[in-house]
Amino acid sequence: MTQIPRAALILGLAGLIPFLFGTATLYSTALAQWGVSALGPRFVGPYVQVFYGTIILSFMSGVLWGFATQATGAVAATGYALSVIPALWAFFMVGGGANAAAFYLAGGFIGLLALDYMYWKQELAPPWWMQLRILLTSIVVVCLGLTAYA
Numbered sequence: 001m002t003q004i005p006r007a008a009l010i011l012g013l014a015g016l017i018p019f020l021f022g023t024a025t026l027y028s029t030a031l032a033q034w035g036v037s038a039l040g041p042r043f044v045g046p047y048v049q050v051f052y053g054t055i056i057l058s059f060m061s062g063v064l065w066g067f068a069t070q071a072t073g074a075v076a077a078t079g080y081a082l083s084v085i086p087a088l089w090a091f092f093m094v095g096g097g098a099n100a101a102a103f104y105l106a107g108g109f110i111g112l113l114a115l116d117y118m119y120w121k122q123e124l125a126p127p128w129w130m131q132l133r134i135l136l137t138s139i140v141v142v143c144l145g146l147t148a149y150a
Contacts, residue, residue: 002127012136015056019143022049026150046098046147053105053144054090060112061087067124075122086112099148106144113137 004012025032025044035044042051061083068079086108093104116133119125 002131004128004132008128008132012132016136016139016143018043018048018052019140022046022052023143023146026147046102046150049144049147050094050098050101050105053102053109053140054094057090057105057108057112058087061085064115064119067119070124071122079119079122079124082115082118085115099150102144102147106141106148109137109140109144 021035021043022045025035025048026046032044041047064083064086065080068076068083071079089108089111090105093108094101113133116125116137117130120129
């Protein structure tokens with residue numbers, strides 16, 4: 001196993017904050033009230049998770065596109081085509097209320113993990129990529145699952 005670079009790990013873990021905070025505010029009325037008064041209603045509960053999750057799926061499309069630039073020929077063409085799927089998924093599937101949006105976002109992140117694996121197996125992603133992505137995706141999916149079924 002290759003060690004995840006410290007900066008990538010710290011930034012990846014920091015990126016979990018909106019998912020963790022959103023979940024916590026669903027289960028703690030006091031924290032939710034504090035969040036609404038201190039940050040505003042968009043930054044608590046499922047709202048922060050859905051908004052941020054949509055952005056992150058789109059961001060990850062760009063990351064995958066970057067991986068595709070390292071390939072050539074049909075592998076590159078396939079990589080470019082597949083890299084837009086997370087952003088399109090977020091665009092078309094997120095909506096219909098907080099619970100449905102959280103459910104579909106969780107599905108999007110699971111699908112993203114499958115794409116991560118494909119790029120990693122083709123050696124287009126760094127050797128440590130799957131260690132980081134499995135960790136982050138697991139936490140994101142649990143948070144979104146708790147929201148989807150809240």
